[in-house]
Amino acid sequence: MKYLPINNEIFINNRINYVSQLKPSSLAIFHSNDEFPRSGDQNFLFKQNPDFFYLSGIDQEQSIILLYPDCPNPLYREVLFLRQTNEHIAVWEGHKYTKEEAKKVSGIENIYWLSEFDVILQSVINYAEHVYINTNENDKYAATVPYRDIRMYEAMRAKYPLHKYERSAVILRSLRVVKSPIEIELTQKACAITRDAFVRVLKFIKPGVAEYEIEAEITHEFLRQRATGHAYSPIIASGKNANILHYNDNNHVCKDGDIILFDFAAEYANYNADMSRSVPVNGRYTKRQRAVYDAVLRVMRQATTLIVDGAVWSDYNDEVGKIMTSELIGLGLLHKHDVAKQNPKMPLYKKYLMHGTSHHLGLDVHDVASRYKNFEVGNILTCEPGIYIPEEDLAVRIENNILITASGNIDLMADIPVEAEHIEEIMNS
Numbered sequence: 001m002k003y004l005p006i007n008n009e010i011f012i013n014n015r016i017n018y019v020s021q022l023k024p025s026s027l028a029i030f031h032s033n034d035e036f037p038r039s040g041d042q043n044f045l046f047k048q049n050p051d052f053f054y055l056s057g058i059d060q061e062q063s064i065i066l067l068y069p070d071c072p073n074p075l076y077r078e079v080l081f082l083r084q085t086n087e088h089i090a091v092w093e094g095h096k097y098t099k100e101e102a103k104k105v106s107g108i109e110n111i112y113w114l115s116e117f118d119v120i121l122q123s124v125i126n127y128a129e130h131v132y133i134n135t136n137e138n139d140k141y142a143a144t145v146p147y148r149d150i151r152m153y154e155a156m157r158a159k160y161p162l163h164k165y166e167r168s169a170v171i172l173r174s175l176r177v178v179k180s181p182i183e184i185e186l187t188q189k190a191c192a193i194t195r196d197a198f199v200r201v202l203k204f205i206k207p208g209v210a211e212y213e214i215e216a217e218i219t220h221e222f223l224r225q226r227a228t229g230h231a232y233s234p235i236i237a238s239g240k241n242a243n244i245l246h247y248n249d250n251n252h253v254c255k256d257g258d259i260i261l262f263d264f265a266a267e268y269a270n271y272n273a274d275m276s277r278s279v280p281v282n283g284r285y286t287k288r289q290r291a292v293y294d295a296v297l298r299v300m301r302q303a304t305t306l307i308v309d310g311a312v313w314s315d316y317n318d319e320v321g322k323i324m325t326s327e328l329i330g331l332g333l334l335h336k337h338d339v340a341k342q343n344p345k346m347p348l349y350k351k352y353l354m355h356g357t358s359h360h361l362g363l364d365v366h367d368v369a370s371r372y373k374n375f376e377v378g379n380i381l382t383c384e385p386g387i388y389i390p391e392e393d394l395a396v397r398i399e400n401n402i403l404i405t406a407s408g409n410i411d412l413m414a415d416i417p418v419e420a421e422h423i424e425e426i427m428n429s
Contacts, residue, residue, distance in 0.1 A: 001059050001268040002226045002365070008107040014016070015078065015107075017227070018055060019069045021171045027125060028054060028168055029425040031148040032063040044262035050363035051134050051172050053270050055082060056106045059095055064117055065108075068124060071145040074221040075110055078125050084113040130164045131156065134369035137169035140366050169368070177360055177369040180377035183271060184403060187361070187380060188412055190231070190273035191401060195416040197221035198277060202417070202426045207256035207281050211236040214260070214323050222266050232365050234264035236280060241390050242395035245355060254281045260290055263363075263396050270364045274382050275413060276399035282428035285420055289394065292387055293420055294394045295327040303357055307383060307402045307409050311375040320357045324385060325349045335350040352387050361401055379404045380412070 022028065035048040036358045050060050056065055062083040071077045082090075085096040099111040112120065135145060143150070156250040157165065179187070197218045205219050214236045222229060237247040238254040242261035254260055258281045266275035278293060280286075285293060303320045325347065328334040334348055342348045358381045358405070360367035367380075375381070381404070386397030417423050 001027050001269075002223070002228060005105070005267055006057055006186070007182055007249075008057060008105060010180055011055060011105075013106040015055050015067065017068055017175055018171060021175075022067075022069065022132060022252055023130050023166065024070060026130040026132055027068040027128040028064070028134075029121075029149075029152065030067075030134050030168070031063055031152065032058070034145050034148050035061050036351065045167065046233075048270060049134075050270065051168070051176075053237045054172070054176060054363060056108065058082075058097070058102060059270070062114055064114065065402050066117075068128060070128075071092060071124055072127055073124060076120060076357040078108055079110045079112060079120065080106055080249060081112050081114045081117045084115065087420060091271070109374040125160060126389050128163070130166050131160070132168045134168040137167070137173065138364065138366065153198065156166065172217070173368045173370060176367065177373075177395040178182055178376065179362065179380055179403070180378075182262050183362065186269050187224075187273065187401070187403075189267045190271055190335070191275075191412045191416070193222060193225045194264070194275050195224065195413070197264070197266065198416055199404065199426060200261070201262075202279065202423065203273045203282060203429070205279065205283075205427065207259065207299065208253060210253050211238055211241075211250040211260075213319060214254075215264075218264055224418070226267075227266040228269050228270060229265040229267055231265040231274060235262065237261045237263070237321075237395075240390070240393040242278070242397075243390045243393075245388075256282050257286070259285075259394060259396065261397055263397065263399070270363055272361060272363070273401060273413075274384075275363055275401070275416065276384055276386070276397040277416075277418070277423070278396040279423050279427065284424055287379070288392070289396075290420055291331060292394060292400075295331055296385055296398050297418065298337040299327055300383055300398045300400065303385060303399070304383045304402055304409065304411065307350050307358065307375060307381055307404060309375060309377050309404055309406065309409070309424055313371055315373070316375075317357065320385065321347055321349055324353055324387075328352055328387070331387070333387075352389065353385060354383075354388065355386070358382050358402075359399055375404055377406050 004291050030052050033368050035043045038044045046061050052214050064081040066079040085232050134149050167272040201214050230407030233248040236250045238260045239258040241247050261278045263276045265275045274396040302323050361380045400411050403410045
């Protein structure tokens with residue numbers, strides 16, 4: 001792994017918190033992610049299952065965790081199964097965890113090779129009543145691929161039909177949303193790397209530079225600082241491209257007078273940042289660009305103050321909508337009398353801001369969380385208002401990452417340039 005070792009206290013505590021919510025006489029199984037084919041003889045770069053990493057810190061394919069706190073055999077109450085390496089694997093794929101290394105990373109004492117899993121499971125499963133299976137229940141995911149956990153569940157139902165099968169996702173959704181001090185530290189590191197990449201590209205941008213050249217500068221800075229890579233496909237959207245919300249072709253030349261909408265961030269040790277900025281290609285905002293930019297910045301700052309312990313999702317979104325509506329009226333994009341007559345279920349501001357203002361952030365960029373649960377201490381959320389004006393080939397989005405604490409919130413990106421004057425100063429330095 002590129003990133004530095006992580007204190008295994010985080011993974012030990014995560015497992016303690018997880019098993020404390022299991023029903024009596026329960027066994028839980030977690031798989032590492034599948035390896036996905038990229039071409040005839042290659043796989044895509046491996047990306048660990050976030051739940052598996054959350055519970056173990058193990059960042060390697062073909063691994064399994066077995067958690068059975070009531071197991072009559074103490075050896076099998078907490079077990080990690082690893083792919084056993086050999087000379088061929090070492091030559092072609094490189095180093096794999098030894099048992100001692102995996103024990104140090106995860107804090108799990110009992111390590112076995114993957115080939116021993118079926119025998120050990122068979123020896124203990126008949127003493128358990130409940131079997132917890134981990135499934136992907138992220139609201140933004142539509143399951144179309146029968147991934148490893150689903151395949152195992154189907155096989156186990158056929159082999160052990162009378163056991164009671166339970167969902168781990170319900171437990172993990174409530175646990176992962178509240179970040180521990182170590183998780184906050186890792187997220188701050190991802191934010192710091194993102195900051196340095198942003199400052200780097202501010203000094204690089206000029207008319208005639210291609211979007212992909214900017215992406216290359218960002219990637220260079222990420223990898224130079226041990227980032228796992230990009231938290232998501234980077235958006236480097238200049239001019240009219242900025243009105244495409246998930247634009248990532250990044251293949252146009254940046255023109256004098258245009259705005260570039262950035263949405264990029266680093267992933268560090270599997271924890272993600274998520275940042276958006278909008279900057280002038282030539283280093284100076286026009287009067288209209290500056291007016292739109294400042295309007296979005298005001299919305300972002302006011303919305304940030306609303307991200308506090310106990311805040312209700314629906315109330316938060318409604319309030320942000322009101323703030324945005326006021327700014328759009330000030331920009332001449334909406335009119336007061338039209339707003340007064342609008343359908344509350346279809347507010348007019350949605351024409352210029354089509355997406356939500358916040359989402360949870362963590363091991364997933366859109367982290368698992370209940371959309372029906374109030375904000376709470378330990379949550380990290382994005383705050384990302386935007387104004388999109390296709391008829392002007394202009395779009396502005398500004399996004400920072402906000403940590404909720406008992407005494408208020410903390411902007412984890414407070415040191416990333418956001419004021420228009422500061423951005424212009426760096427670009428023209």
